[in-house]
Structures are given as structure tokens and as C-alpha cells.
Amino acid sequence: xxxxxxxSLVEDKAAAGLRPGRLPGWMRKTxxxxxxxxxxxLLWEGSVQLFGIRPAYLPRLSAILAAMAATPRAYLDGxxxxxxxxxxxxAAGGAFGVLIGxxxxxxxxxxxxxxxxxxxxxxxxxxxxxALVVLWFGNTLLAKAVIAFYLTFFPVTVNTLLGLETVDPxxxxxxxxxxxxxxxxxxxxxxPTALPHIFVALRLxxxxxLVGAIVGEWFGDTTGIGVLLLQAxxxxxxxxxxxxxxxxxxxxxxxxxxxxxxxxxxxxWSAEQ
Amino acid sequence: MFKPTLSxxxxxxxxxxxxxxxxxxxxxxxxxxxxxxxxxxxxxxxPQAQFAGFYVAAAKGYYKAEGIDLTINPGGPxxxxxxxxxxxxxxxxxxxxxxxxxxxxxxxxxxVCIGVSHQITPFIFVTRKDGPVKTLQDFKGKTVTTWFxxxxxxxxxxxxxxxxxxxxxKIQPQQVSVTPFVDGSVDVITATYYNxxxxxxxxxxxxxxxxxxxxxxxxxxxxxxxxxxxxxxKEKPDLVKAFLRASLKGWKDAFADPKGAVDTVMAVxxxxxxxxxxxxxxxxxxxxxxxxxxxxGLFWIDPDAIKTAHDFxxxxxxxSKPLDLAAAYDxxxxxxxxxxxxMP
Amino acid sequence: xxxxxxxxxLAVQRGVLGAVLLVLCWxxxxxxxxxxxxxLPAVSDILAGVWSKRALLSEAAGYxxxxxxxxxxxxxxxxIGLAVAITMLPVLxxxxxxxxxxxxxxxxxxxxxxxxxxFGIGVVSKMVMVAMAVSFTVFLSTLAGLxxxxxxxxxxxxxxxxxxxxxxxxxxxPTALPLLLAGMRxxxxxxxxxxxxxxxxxxxxxxxxxxxxxxxxxxxxxxWSAIFVASAASLSFFGxxxxxxxxxxxxx
Numbered sequence: 001x002x003x004x005x006x007x008s009l010v011e012d013k014a015a016a017g018l019r020p021g022r023l024p025g026w027m028r029k030t031x032x033x034x035x036x037x038x039x040x041x042l043l044w045e046g047s048v049q050l051f052g053i054r055p056a057y058l059p060r061l062s063a064i065l066a067a068m069a070a071t072p073r074a075y076l077d078g079x080x081x082x083x084x085x086x087x088x089x090x091a092a093g094g095a096f097g098v099l100i101g102x103x104x105x106x107x108x109x110x111x112x113x114x115x116x117x118x119x120x121x122x123x124x125x126x127x128x129x130x131a132l133v134v135l136w137f138g139n140t141l142l143a144k145a146v147i148a149f150y151l152t153f154f155p156v157t158v159n160t161l162l163g164l165e166t167v168d169p170x171x172x173x174x175x176x177x178x179x180x181x182x183x184x185x186x187x188x189x190x191x192p193t194a195l196p197h198i199f200v201a202l203r204l205x206x207x208x209x210l211v212g213a214i215v216g217e218w219f220g221d222t223t224g225i226g227v228l229l230l231q232a233x234x235x236x237x238x239x240x241x242x243x244x245x246x247x248x249x250x251x252x253x254x255x256x257x258x259x260x261x262x263x264x265x266x267x268x269w270s271a272e273q
Numbered sequence: 274m275f276k277p278t279l280s281x282x283x284x285x286x287x288x289x290x291x292x293x294x295x296x297x298x299x300x301x302x303x304x305x306x307x308x309x310x311x312x313x314x315x316x317x318x319x320p321q322a323q324f325a326g327f328y329v330a331a332a333k334g335y336y337k338a339e340g341i342d343l344t345i346n347p348g349g350p351x352x353x354x355x356x357x358x359x360x361x362x363x364x365x366x367x368x369x370x371x372x373x374x375x376x377x378x379x380x381x382x383x384x385v386c387i388g389v390s391h392q393i394t395p396f397i398f399v400t401r402k403d404g405p406v407k408t409l410q411d412f413k414g415k416t417v418t419t420w421f422x423x424x425x426x427x428x429x430x431x432x433x434x435x436x437x438x439x440x441x442x443k444i445q446p447q448q449v450s451v452t453p454f455v456d457g458s459v460d461v462i463t464a465t466y467y468n469x470x471x472x473x474x475x476x477x478x479x480x481x482x483x484x485x486x487x488x489x490x491x492x493x494x495x496x497x498x499x500x501x502x503x504x505x506x507k508e509k510p511d512l513v514k515a516f517l518r519a520s521l522k523g524w525k526d527a528f529a530d531p532k533g534a535v536d537t538v539m540a541v542x543x544x545x546x547x548x549x550x551x552x553x554x555x556x557x558x559x560x561x562x563x564x565x566x567x568x569x570g571l572f573w574i575d576p577d578a579i580k581t582a583h584d585f586x587x588x589x590x591x592x593s594k595p596l597d598l599a600a601a602y603d604x605x606x607x608x609x610x611x612x613x614x615x616m617p
Numbered sequence: 618x619x620x621x622x623x624x625x626x627l628a629v630q631r632g633v634l635g636a637v638l639l640v641l642c643w644x645x646x647x648x649x650x651x652x653x654x655x656x657l658p659a660v661s662d663i664l665a666g667v668w669s670k671r672a673l674l675s676e677a678a679g680y681x682x683x684x685x686x687x688x689x690x691x692x693x694x695x696x697i698g699l700a701v702a703i704t705m706l707p708v709l710x711x712x713x714x715x716x717x718x719x720x721x722x723x724x725x726x727x728x729x730x731x732x733x734x735x736f737g738i739g740v741v742s743k744m745v746m747v748a749m750a751v752s753f754t755v756f757l758s759t760l761a762g763l764x765x766x767x768x769x770x771x772x773x774x775x776x777x778x779x780x781x782x783x784x785x786x787x788x789x790x791p792t793a794l795p796l797l798l799a800g801m802r803x804x805x806x807x808x809x810x811x812x813x814x815x816x817x818x819x820x821x822x823x824x825x826x827x828x829x830x831x832x833x834x835x836x837x838x839x840x841w842s843a844i845f846v847a848s849a850a851s852l853s854f855f856g857x858x859x860x861x862x863x864x865x866x867x868x869x
Contacts, residue, residue: 036715040719056452056734057735067544071543071544073543074542074543074544109631112627112628112631112632112635113631113632113634113635113638114635115632116632116635116636117635117636117639120848120852122806123806123809123810123847123848123851123852123855124844124847124848125809125810125813125814125825125844125847126810127351127813127814127817127825128351128813128817128825128828128840128843128844128847129844131351131352131353131356131832132657134352134357134362135356135357135360135362135656138362139313139344139346139362139363207721207722207724210724211724211725211726214724214726214727215726215814218349218350218351219349219351219352220315220316220346220347220348220349220352221346221347221349222320222345222346222347222541222542225727227319227347227542228544229727229730230319230349230350230730231319231542231544231545232544232730233449233730233733233734233818234319234449235472235545235546235549236449236450236451236452236472236734237544237546238731238734240544241730241731241734242731243544244727245723245727245728245731248722248723248724248727249719249722249723252722252723252724253719253722256722350817350818350829351817351828351829351832352832353832353833353835355835356655356832356835359655360653360655360656373833376834376835377835380835380836381653382655382835421830421833422833445821446738446819446820446821446826448733448737448738448819449730449733449734449738449818449819450733450734450737452734453737
């Protein structure tokens, strides 16, 4: 069973493919990024003007940025709030995923009993029981974090398990012959071996936790990127809609980049890096 | 080997603690002052001028003055206010309307209505003046969009009065946008006076539009109902009365100073369009002051209107059995507030 | 990957045991605490609800599955097409890859308001949403698969005078197939969920629409019935593509 694992494997490969050739220093990277952004912005602005696209479909980028600048607090507060929900859901989902992954690895019976339920749980559309989450957890930041957690833990569990299973049995036998305890085995050999796999899932989880936070905010909240999206949709304010989308994109890319950077530091030994 | 895990755990706990306190900013404040009763109000929709009075009352501290620490929780596309109030997740609710209160009572949800905000049907059916629809009879064979959240019953009732069967009209669920109507792919659209009607008018001139009003066909559909759970009504009548007093003050202020009220709402939801919100408040005032409210004040529960609505819902199968009106609508709380305080 | 799959009959028994325990706990909690259906209905009530509303629910499931399947098919075509195009014309890579990554940076649900405004609340908006979600995953997995080809094998085929197309058809695609199909299998569950989420924001029918209506009509047994049906639909779609995968990759 590998709903999460293949997706993350795939993500990993693509990210590896994305990475440009060796670039000397961060400055050229930043310059390239800025250049890319500038080109996109120009293309956006230009094509809207050139093809006379109706603002109801795609407003000019400058109009969107002006609207965002007019009410900076709404976007800033929304951004921070959604960020907090995303981070808590991500941390909880990541921690739970790794722990359950280890438990499943150790206790085969437990895995065989619970894993199918986990799989089924992932086929349930989260928005359908969002109202229940509000009932159970109230109108708190926690309620949104719970939804983010729900979307996050599964891929991490799958990849932790997968990673632990790639450990060479001969190495395990060797360490055992030196008298290594189970805990030493886990911390020195199994977890380090599984770490690349875990991080692949964490990168996927970074975007999933953002989805959870945004959808969670659709269940009666005042602040957040999800609220801005909904508000804009129901007042047919396309400019505000794009503003919220830009904020979501910024949060999504930023968080993904941070997780990827942590991965490069921590998993320096991985062949794939 | 233990230390890092422990400190990480502590860090996590700290994050969670910060998150929790961020979720209840009011909790830490009230702990210092004299103990306020914690309560929440669940709205039927996202923050907008439709709910201005409550936001004004909260911003001006009227709830605090009555000893209530009130949190206002917005609604959302998949939330039912009656459900959240019945379960105790929220203390007060501004719910859909008489239709949703009756439906909830019909399904056994222990909610009580303590006030009615919009005294008349807040939505109308809009068509183009130069279009094919001149009378209700012309609805036959045309495409009509409406919300399946209550407005559909009114439409069916109006059609039935004219002897038109529902399947003679192409009734479709209405989408979030009025664009299909403006583009001409829909003949008749449902619009609230305070929201969609404004959006339509911003795209096409008002005198090019023709409207059908439920009241002209003898149907009144009071909406935006204030509700509490039966438990709250029974055990905390003073809390309910205090809430109503503070809310009424907020609404009176909102009507006296609409600009300031819109400021308060836009402080909560800054991305809203100011002109639209000012229009909304004007229209909402008209709806709240209509009918019996003109003499009996805001949030008045008109027993005749409730009875008419009840019989209407019973006839069209929205509710399965006759309901105890006195148990579902309790006027005693709003009557406890002296009349002058109810009149804006 | 197959290691995580329960294979022995003991595993199946344990899986069934787990499910039975969950159902018993749920049922016991709902009945024992006399939870009203608006908090949590009992499993038996939900199953009875599924049965009594089977006509409505199967029609809604058909509606949702149609949206999911068409969107899924479209998404797969676009994803595979783009990946192949990039492999055939490497120039495109510098344009398409960053663009695709940027579009994917926003969670798909974020686009739903926009897509609904653009395409209306009919089936088209759901198909577009599903296609968007599916195409990216399939695109990435196909690309990863196509890139996995051994350079030496390519050189060898070239030395025999094989053209780009023939290398694509004979070498790259067969090599990419396992990853491509895995990406397609992963996308099945997502496609149904995306269709349902979009339906809940506005639709003429489907499981999401049923759930939305049921919430407004305060019929929570029906909400859960629709969720059960949605879950079953996702699992069968997942199973179907999994079966297809095993048929095509018979050598694995």
C-alpha cells in the first residue's frame, strides 16, 4: 500500500531534476529567482493589457498588488494565522507519522490491524467532517491544525515504514553482534537510514498541511488565507481572490523551501541529494 | 540521547501553548478583570454589515458591560448554526431563518428562537425588464436559479399560488456568481436585497430590472433568527437577556452611525468593499424595521408571521408534523427589554 | 512498496479484526453515550441510511465518479503529454517545469473559487479541478520515469540508428511505465476527493452536493452515508487502477 510513498518518491525525483546545475553561491540563485519573478510579472501584466482579458477572469498584477497594499494587515494577519495552523498541523502530523511508522515497523500485528483503517481514512473528504471538527475542537486554531494533521500524518507514516524497511539486515545483525540495544539500533542505524525517505514525505506534507489549514478555515473563522479566499469568492471580488492566492503561493513555496533546505542539511549523506 | 527529545517535546508543548492562547486571546484578558461569563455568537455567514450591530456592540464593550465575554464566530459554507448551538459548541446563534429553526425543531434539535431579525422575506426574484418574463406565469419553461437553502420553498409557494407546478419551471441551484444572469444564460435569479441585488445593479442599471416579491403573493418568510439552546434558555435566562440588551444597543448605534458601523465591520474583514457594505447596512435596517418591528422594536417575534410561516412549511413538506410554536419561539426574553431600548 | 501490503491470510484476518474493532468501538460509543446523530451517528444507522437512500446515493456517486473519471483522464493525458514533450524537446523544460511548480505552489483547493467563477457550477468546473490536481502528480511521476533511463542504453540504440521517437516508444516509455502508473494510482483517491470538495462549494448534483444539502436539512445520518459511499467509491477506483497496473506490468 503506497498512496503516499509513490507520490513522495515522485516528488523527490522531480525536485532532483529541478535543481539547476552547480551554481557558485547564493547570489546567483537569488538573482535567477528575482529574474524569473520579474519576467512572470511582466508577462502577466503585459498579456492582460495586450489580450484585453476581462478583470473578472484575470486582473492585472499591479491591481492585485495595489489591493493587497491597501489592506496590508488583513493579508499579514491571515498569512501569520494560516502559517501557525500549518506549522502546528505539520509538526504534529510529522511527529505522529514517524512514531506510528516506528511502531508499525516493530509490531507487525499492529500494522496489519490499523494500516488498512489509515488507508480508508485518507479516502474521506476532509471538508465533509469539518463541521464535526468544529463541534469537537471548537472554533480554535487547534481545530484547523487537526485538519492539517489529518492530511499530513499518513504519507509520513508510510515513508517512515518504507525507510525503516530498507535497512540492510546484515548491518542489523552486525550491530547486534556488537551488543547494540534496540534503542541504539533505532537511533544509530534505522532512523538515519530512513531519514531520506522521511524527508521526502515531509516535503509532501508541507503542502498538504497548508491545504488542511486553508480548508479548515472555511468552517467559520475570522482570520486566515482560507477566510480571505472564501470572502472574496462570495463577494465576487476577483482581485481579492488573486491576492489571497498570491499569499497562499508565497506561504506554500516558502514552507516547502524551508523543509527542503532542512533536508539538504540533515540528509547530506543521501545519494539522491 | 534523552535530552534533545525532551527539549524538543518542551518546544512542541510551548508551541501548542502559544497556539492555544492565541486561539483564546480574550481568555487571558478576562482572567485579570472581574469574572465575565464566556459566551459565543455563531453567525450564519462571513463577517459583513448584515451583522454590524453585533460587531459594534462587541467593539464598544456593550457585552462586557453586561458581564459577557463574547466571541463572535463567523459561519461558513458547510456550517449549520442550529447544529452548533444545539450541541453547545456556541451559546448564541444568528441562524438561517424561520425555515431552519422549524426544520431543526422538526428533527429534534433542542434550539429556541429568541428574536427575529429580518421581519420580511429578505430576497426577491429578479429578471430583465426587456426579457421574456413579465408575470409569474411566464416562469413556465424558463431557467430560474435559486438557493436550495430555503428560498426554493418560497419560489415553490409563489408558483403554487399561481397554479404553476414546480416541474414546469427549470429550477436550478444558484451558483456563487450573478454572472450567468448578467450574461443572459439565466432568466430569473434569486437575490437578497442587501447583497446579490447590489452586485447585479453594479453590472446593469436598476431600471432594466423587474422584481418579484414574495409578500405580493401573500408569503412572508422572516429570516435571520437569533437562537439559543433549550438548556441555555432554561438555565441562564439572565445571560440571554443581557445578550439581547447589549446587542440592541449595538444595533441602535449601528443605525445611528452607519459609517462608523461599517468601519467596525471592516476592521474585522478589511478586504470587503465599503460601498457595498454601506448599501447592505441600509437594506438590512429596512428589513429589520419592517412589519411589526415598526411598533414593537428590533428582533420582535411576530406570532402571526410565525404561524403563517409554520403553516406554509407544513403545507410544502419542509416540516413533517405540526410543531409547538410557543416552545420554538420564546418572546419572553425580548419582551424583558423595555420598548424604548428596542426602538432605534 | 509491496512490503507494506498485507499479503498473508493472517494479515487479512488482522485487517478485518481491526475494522471490526473500530466499528464496535464506534457503535458502542454512539449507542452507549446516546450520542445524538448530529454529534455522531451509530455505524448501523449509517449503513441503514445508505441502504434506504441507495437510489439517491448511487445516482450522486455516479455523478461524482463521472466528474472524477473525466477529470482524471484529462489530467493523465495532460500530465503524460507534457512530460513526453519535455523529454522530446528539452528546450521546453526551462519554461514548463518552473511554471508547473509555481502553479502547484498554491494548494489546489485555493483555485476552487476561481475555477467556479470561470467555469460555473456545472460538471465542467469539477473536471477542471480534478484535471489540475491529477495532471501535476502524473506529470512529475512520468518525468521522473522518463529521466530514469540509462544513458548507455540510449547511446546504444542511437548507434543502431534509432530516432528520438523510436527511443521514446521502445525504451523510455517502457522504463517509465512503473513510475507513471504509480503516479496514476496515487491520483485516483485525490480525484474523487477534489470532485467532492468542489461540489460542496456549488453544484447541481453529486456526493458533495448531497452532503451539503444534508447538512442544511439537518440530516446527519445522510451526511455520513454519503461519506461512506464516497470512501467506497474512492477505494474501488484505487483498486481498479491498481488492477490495471498489475495487468500491464505483468513482469513485475
